[in-house]
Amino acid sequence: MPYRLTVLGTGYLGATHAACMAELGFEVLALDVDQSKIERLRRGELPIHEPGLEEVLRRNLDSGRLRFTTSYEEVAKFGDVHFVCVGTPQKKGERAADVSYLDAVVESLAPYLDRECLVVGKSTVPVGTAERLADKLVRLAPAGAQAELAWNPEFLREGFAVRDTLQPDRIVLGVASERAEKILRDVYAPLGEVPIVVTDFPTAELVKSAANAFLATKISFINAMAEVCEAAGGDVTQLSAALSYDDRIGGRYLNPGLGFGGGCLPKDIRAFTARADELGAGHALAFLREVDEINLRRRARMVGLAGEALGGSFGGRRVAVLGAAFKPNSDDIRDSPALDVAVKIAELGGLVTLYDPAALANARAAHPQLGYAESALEAASGAEVVLLLTEWQEFVALDPEDLGAVVAARVIVDGRNALDVETWRGAGWDYRALGRP
Amino acid sequence: MSDAELPRLTVIGTGYLGATHAICMASLGYDVVGLDVDPGKIRKLQSGEVPFFEPGLPELLAKTLESGRLRFTTSYAEAAEHGDVHFICVGTPQQPGLDACDLSYVDAAVRGLAPHLTRRCLVVGKSTVPVGTAARLSGLLTELAPAGAEVELAWNPEFLREGFAVDDTLRPDRLVFGVTTEWARERLAAAFAPILDLGTPTVVTDLPTAELVKVAANSFLATKISYINAMAEICEATGADVRDLAQALAYDDRIGGRFLQPGLGFGGGCLPKDIRAFAYRAEEIGVGQAVSFLREVDAINRRRRSRTIDLVRELLGGQLNGQRVACLGAAFKPNSDDIRDAPALDVARTMHGLGANVRVYDPAALDNARRTYPELRYGTSAMDVARDADVVVLLTEWAEFREIQPEALSEVVAHRRIVDGRHALDRDAWRAAGWEYRALGRP
Numbered sequence A: 001m002p003y004r005l006t007v008l009g010t011g012y013l014g015a016t017h018a019a020c021m022a023e024l025g026f027e028v029l030a031l032d033v034d035q036s037k038i039e040r041l042r043r044g045e046l047p048i049h050e051p052g053l054e055e056v057l058r059r060n061l062d063s064g065r066l067r068f069t070t071s072y073e074e075v076a077k078f079g080d081v082h083f084v085c086v087g088t089p090q091k092k093g094e095r096a097a098d099v100s101y102l103d104a105v106v107e108s109l110a111p112y113l114d115r116e117c118l119v120v121g122k123s124t125v126p127v128g129t130a131e132r133l134a135d136k137l138v139r140l141a142p143a144g145a146q147a148e149l150a151w152n153p154e155f156l157r158e159g160f161a162v163r164d165t166l167q168p169d170r171i172v173l174g175v176a177s178e179r180a181e182k183i184l185r186d187v188y189a190p191l192g193e194v195p196i197v198v199t200d201f202p203t204a205e206l207v208k209s210a211a212n213a214f215l216a217t218k219i220s221f222i223n224a225m226a227e228v229c230e231a232a233g234g235d236v237t238q239l240s241a242a243l244s245y246d247d248r249i250g251g252r253y254l255n256p257g258l259g260f261g262g263g264c265l266p267k268d269i270r271a272f273t274a275r276a277d278e279l280g281a282g283h284a285l286a287f288l289r290e291v292d293e294i295n296l297r298r299r300a301r302m303v304g305l306a307g308e309a310l311g312g313s314f315g316g317r318r319v320a321v322l323g324a325a326f327k328p329n330s331d332d333i334r335d336s337p338a339l340d341v342a343v344k345i346a347e348l349g350g351l352v353t354l355y356d357p358a359a360l361a362n363a364r365a366a367h368p369q370l371g372y373a374e375s376a377l378e379a380a381s382g383a384e385v386v387l388l389l390t391e392w393q394e395f396v397a398l399d400p401e402d403l404g405a406v407v408a409a410r411v412i413v414d415g416r417n418a419l420d421v422e423t424w425r426g427a428g429w430d431y432r433a434l435g436r437p
Numbered sequence B: 001m002s003d004a005e006l007p008r009l010t011v012i013g014t015g016y017l018g019a020t021h022a023i024c025m026a027s028l029g030y031d032v033v034g035l036d037v038d039p040g041k042i043r044k045l046q047s048g049e050v051p052f053f054e055p056g057l058p059e060l061l062a063k064t065l066e067s068g069r070l071r072f073t074t075s076y077a078e079a080a081e082h083g084d085v086h087f088i089c090v091g092t093p094q095q096p097g098l099d100a101c102d103l104s105y106v107d108a109a110v111r112g113l114a115p116h117l118t119r120r121c122l123v124v125g126k127s128t129v130p131v132g133t134a135a136r137l138s139g140l141l142t143e144l145a146p147a148g149a150e151v152e153l154a155w156n157p158e159f160l161r162e163g164f165a166v167d168d169t170l171r172p173d174r175l176v177f178g179v180t181t182e183w184a185r186e187r188l189a190a191a192f193a194p195i196l197d198l199g200t201p202t203v204v205t206d207l208p209t210a211e212l213v214k215v216a217a218n219s220f221l222a223t224k225i226s227y228i229n230a231m232a233e234i235c236e237a238t239g240a241d242v243r244d245l246a247q248a249l250a251y252d253d254r255i256g257g258r259f260l261q262p263g264l265g266f267g268g269g270c271l272p273k274d275i276r277a278f279a280y281r282a283e284e285i286g287v288g289q290a291v292s293f294l295r296e297v298d299a300i301n302r303r304r305r306s307r308t309i310d311l312v313r314e315l316l317g318g319q320l321n322g323q324r325v326a327c328l329g330a331a332f333k334p335n336s337d338d339i340r341d342a343p344a345l346d347v348a349r350t351m352h353g354l355g356a357n358v359r360v361y362d363p364a365a366l367d368n369a370r371r372t373y374p375e376l377r378y379g380t381s382a383m384d385v386a387r388d389a390d391v392v393v394l395l396t397e398w399a400e401f402r403e404i405q406p407e408a409l410s411e412v413v414a415h416r417r418i419v420d421g422r423h424a425l426d427r428d429a430w431r432a433a434g435w436e437y438r439a440l441g442r443p
Ligand SMILES: NC(=O)c1ccc[n+]([C@@H]2O[C@H](COP(=O)([O-])OP(=O)(O)OC[C@H]3O[C@@H](n4cnc5c(N)ncnc54)[C@H](O)[C@@H]3O)[C@@H](O)[C@H]2O)c1
Pocket: A008, A009, A010, A011, A012, A013, A014, A031, A032, A033, A034, A037, A085, A086, A087, A088, A101, A104, A105, A108, A122, A123, A124, A125, A154, A155, A156, A157, A158, A263, A264
């Protein structure tokens, strides 16, 4: 009998995981405490923007392999393997991660667990969390030690979530027993040849924090080089090209620009430093504070460049902002650099009109004070400066003449080094970008 | 292209970089004159002896000397007379007591050469320098050279790695040409024609960007090494295993497994001094905050050395004083005799200072080590230094150390205790053979 799977928490990670595991042929029951989210998912509506996911969702709803519920009792009865995918956001006013949602899941689920089963954490957590939850699980579950915990961090990227789930780079299994290892190997067997690293709880938890710490560091590294280029008269895009030929460095995550945001990188590196402090090893991760600061300074520099382009002041000036999502192919605006810049300029008196292909509704809900438009050209019409802040393909493909026809002044600040300088300057634009002359 | 069309080259400064560059360019068919102010070095090179350890280079030196395309001199007049393109390869060490880079050798090379430059030629900096140096030297050249503005400066940073210097020079990942005119670009292209013919990617850019590429590359590599070593520190605090961690990270090709080996950290004549000089220069131009993470990178790197000593001390029950410690490795990395800022020797000297009876063995760097640190004791082989040792410490991951069998070493030591500073040994095999095995960042 193949395992029956459940997924607890149906946000970005959980909805993707549930749909993809059903796609692999498993029977999946997914739970969320948010009733309206569950109702939408049951109707085949994705509460998030994720290319390709809605098709997978609908296909598996139709086949009956994928179902949704809000009942922990039902989930406990149904599942052999329970994947925990709830959020672990940054605590308000602190750097540390809020793991209370995880505790809530274990407290809700465990009392119904009366037979052998595996509870698998996928959320990103501070190292040490798994061990604590494992104890709690055994204590609260009627099945006792028959209800076992494992940790299986998730590396999917929004925008590529389906592909990353079905064709991951690697699978990391933090397990305390061979039984747990075997169950998880069976569950992921339909993925075919994927490297699997089997390790202990703390190492598994750390892999995820460490991976995000590295990616954030790499992005801030090239942005630090942009800061130096700005002071030394160098060109960071050429610098980045020259570095990327060295395959010990590699060109990925080496694009200078407005830096990182979203629901993962910023909160994860902060939570990681907070946890290191608790462990008395804060000095080891002090560099991550620099990484965070470099990243935040890029936003300030972007505002500065926009201000310079306008001759010093935003008061009453029309500013077109292209992009609100924290990255292209996503509607996620959590800690979005683009929105951060837009909001700051509005605070300084700029008349901001913003457009984003997917994140408009989210942006409007979070920042009703900004102006919004239904297209890039509409946002740019009458603008004295255009800011490209999220590198959606439709912005990269913009024609300088089309845009030039609607703006009040041909001035553009490219926050993502996404446009071709020669083309835009050739079309009479005053083109500026981070880290280049 | 016939030989007659090839520009004639000179190489000023014939250390690691310069000797390699001169020999490799001659092997590609260029007429090359190498110049150094150290007559001893020049004599050695003339007689076919490479003054440092570099696999493949002695053979290539013999061949190129014989071909007649390579000569050495101490005369700037001769070099100036010969060269159409002059490569500056002198050292840029850390200033004593300061993080800043010592540019006096580069300045001296320009001052030595410029007064003899009476015709149009290109001077190409290859040394690693703080951003802004090229612009300054360019002014100096024009001012001092009789040919004035006919003499142009370009920057062409070097990325070779010691131990792979020949291959890296003949088949580089990329060439970076920092130039101010099309003429300079053409001259550089002529000076690297056979390498460009291989399809080597070239980035043509301005002087400051070219200077920055080199320090940025080294800063990135240092950061990556210290990053995984910071993870080792976290593993030590949580009982996790940094080897598993590194393996899991390496599957992500945005990260990649290269330079992701946890251990005793970096050293040598480049990484440490380059990141310090970079941080110093960034302060000078008002953007110190941009690279202040490099100070953390440096600090993490240094802490690995003291942590290694802590592991040795723990194995010895808390005391180094009077204990016999066998150190395997002195060079800053395997396949090199370079001991500049070598982590291995730093650890050995500190333990010696704490009263341990330290003996060191290294396959290539013993002479250099002995000359620089006569206070340490040295042996003739791994087995020799391990004899009657209370603890063995592996500090440089030479292949011959990796291949040591625990049973063979068991025969000679007083106690089967080993600290693997480079994750070079199979932990389980050593423990199975009765050894107390400790490594950085692993249980
Ligand atoms: N989004 C990503 O790209 C990504 C990638 C890898 C890892 N992660 C990690 O996965 C975790 C989830 O992230 P996300 O982006 O999906 O968050 P999210 O906020 O989109 O989703 C969390 C979901 O959990 C639900 N939830 C909260 N408390 C619950 C409870 N007690 N029981 C059941 N459901 C509950 C919420 O209603 C919400 O739907 C985080 O730890 C995150 O760091 C996210």
